[in-house]
Amino acid sequence: MDEPQDARPTSATSSGHARAEGSPLADLLEDLMRTARALLGAAACSVAMISDDRRELAYVAAAGEGADAVVGMRIPVTRGIAGFVAASGQSITVHDVGADQRFERATAERTGYVPSAMTVVPLRSGGDVIGVLSILDATVDAPEGALGELAATVSRFVDASSQSDGGLTSEATAGAPPTRAQLSRASRELSEQVSACRDLGEVASGMVAAILHTVAEQLGAD
Amino acid sequence: MMDRPAYSEQFADDRLPHVRPIGAPCPVTRDWAFGTGSGAGVKVAVIDSGVDADHPDVGHVDGYVALEYAPDEPDGVVAVEGRHDDLYGHGTACAAIIRMLAPEVELYSVRVLGERLTGKVAVFAAGLEWALANGVHVANLSLSAHREQDVARLHALAERAYFQDLMMVSAVNNQRVPSYPSQFSSVFSVAAHEGRDPESWDYNPAGPVEWGAPGLDVEVAWSAGGRIVASGNSFAAPHIAGQVARVVAAHPHLSVFQVKTVLQALARNACSTGGVDA
Numbered sequence: 001m002d003e004p005q006d007a008r009p010t011s012a013t014s015s016g017h018a019r020a021e022g023s024p025l026a027d028l029l030e031d032l033m034r035t036a037r038a039l040l041g042a043a044a045c046s047v048a049m050i051s052d053d054r055r056e057l058a059y060v061a062a063a064g065e066g067a068d069a070v071v072g073m074r075i076p077v078t079r080g081i082a083g084f085v086a087a088s089g090q091s092i093t094v095h096d097v098g099a100d101q102r103f104e105r106a107t108a109e110r111t112g113y114v115p116s117a118m119t120v121v122p123l124r125s126g127g128d129v130i131g132v133l134s135i136l137d138a139t140v141d142a143p144e145g146a147l148g149e150l151a152a153t154v155s156r157f158v159d160a161s162s163q164s165d166g167g168l169t170s171e172a173t174a175g176a177p178p179t180r181a182q183l184s185r186a187s188r189e190l191s192e193q194v195s196a197c198r199d200l201g202e203v204a205s206g207m208v209a210a211i212l213h214t215v216a217e218q219l220g221a222d
Numbered sequence: 223m224m225d226r227p228a229y230s231e232q233f234a235d236d237r238l239p240h241v242r243p244i245g246a247p248c249p250v251t252r253d254w255a256f257g258t259g260s261g262a263g264v265k266v267a268v269i270d271s272g273v274d275a276d277h278p279d280v281g282h283v284d285g286y287v288a289l290e291y292a293p294d295e296p297d298g299v300v301a302v303e304g305r306h307d308d309l310y311g312h313g314t315a316c317a318a319i320i321r322m323l324a325p326e327v328e329l330y331s332v333r334v335l336g337e338r339l340t341g342k343v344a345v346f347a348a349g350l351e352w353a354l355a356n357g358v359h360v361a362n363l364s365l366s367a368h369r370e371q372d373v374a375r376l377h378a379l380a381e382r383a384y385f386q387d388l389m390m391v392s393a394v395n396n397q398r399v400p401s402y403p404s405q406f407s408s409v410f411s412v413a414a415h416e417g418r419d420p421e422s423w424d425y426n427p428a429g430p431v432e433w434g435a436p437g438l439d440v441e442v443a444w445s446a447g448g449r450i451v452a453s454g455n456s457f458a459a460p461h462i463a464g465q466v467a468r469v470v471a472a473h474p475h476l477s478v479f480q481v482k483t484v485l486q487a488l489a490r491n492a493c494s495t496g497g498v499d500a
Contacts, residue, residue, distance in 0.1 A: 055339075077339055084309075084310035084311070090393075094451070094453075095450075095451040127368060148397045
């Protein structure tokens with residue numbers, strides 16, 4: 001088998017990462033990750049999207065430990081727990097990642113933070129897996145369905161972006177970013193589901209409310 | 223753990239009813255069901271990410287086939303015989319659980335996850351076709367598809383398996399999304415329950431997931447010879463697959479529904495009186 005490949009950043013920006021600087025969707029996702037991290041008491045949360053050639057996962061947004069280092073990283077989909085979730089569409093929770101000696105550990109070490117536990121959930125669009133959401137070392141037990149709702153929220157905003165001329169990639173976006181109208185529509189759709197989330201419990205409802213507040217801040221008075 | 227696997231809640235002690243077996247004059251016993259319990263003579267296919275035969279918890283693998291997406295091929299898939307690696311560790315985890323329960327089964331690695339995330343259901347279906355064509359007795363499917371357009375194809379394969387006495391043991395998705403072939407009644411659908419005893423399982427008469435087995439905070443084999451502690455319905459399925467293999471080894475003439483009857487009679491929530499009719 002080939003030796004594990006090190007994660008490599010894409011074309012560098014002044015920060016050393018190919019983050020989509022100024023992309024409203026990337027900023028929104030980062031805010032979502034920041035909110036999720038706070039609500040779950042997690043060390044870090046991140047979003048990685050499957051590349052166009054479907055061979056790599058590209059980290060596009062993160063919050064918490066190692067966030068600055070992980071955004072822009074690309075890893076093969078044939079490696080690690082995140083790669084498995086992307087390939088299979090099956091979420092997984094690993095309470096002890098210490099035994100995974102392969103690529104994921106090398107990637108984590110590059111970020112400066114090596115987790116003990118992680119939950120990785122697929123992101124879906126139209127039934128296809130388009131990326132993964134990773135949560136590291138959470139200290140709060142999310143109620144049933146909450147992580148699925150969070151993943152669906154992330155997917156919904158990525159979908160809204162992909163409907164514009166541009167899409168969210170790990171490189172500087174080409175074409176137009178999602179319009180305010182698109183983000184606003186996605187926000188309204190999510191808002192309509194808040195009442196359905198009330199029975200998910202206080203933490204999940206708080207998570208959804210925080211997400212909506214974040215979206216509202218991004219959109220300004222709307 | 224965060225966000226328990228979907229359908230695991232059905233197996234909570236306060237929700238799972240007691241079930242009454244068929245009440246045959248000679249009740250099913252473990253000794254009768256499993257015989258030596260070795261699983262000898264049973265071909266078990268782990269349809270997954272590959273199986274690492276070098277992992278000490280696996281021991282050996284008796285055959286390999288990797289199904290790969292090939293758009294230029296008539297069926298869009300090519301089968302590559304010969305030893306392959308486990309790309310992620312997941313298949314090894316499942317194989318090791320089966321090996322633990324039924325040490326003498328013949329394990330076959332049917333790898334359906336590859337380097338390109340395309341054509342997955344076609345590849346998954348090809349893995350099932352391979353199992354049907356190669357005399358596999360038990361197939362562990364800790365993967366699932368979720369699109370409606372794939373239902374007909376996978377259902378047809380599940381039907382063929384049922385009438386060919388190929389025991390398909392299928393983990394339901396950890397998220398509450400459509401999960402195929404797990405949702406078909408012809409397969410052994412499995413979710414994680416809270417128990418830790420690998421020799422103990424539950425039967426849920428209400429469905430859509432019939433079987434509960436250990437899948438929460440379980441130590442499993444993983445990549446590079448290591449072990450991790452993980453949670454997921456993925457790890458419950460091989461627990462049932464191992465028990466199925468033991469039954470099939472002792473009674474190779476049994477059909478799918480007969481093996482289900484045997485396992486139901488020995489379920490943790492089975493009782494001789496009272497309970498609900500299963």
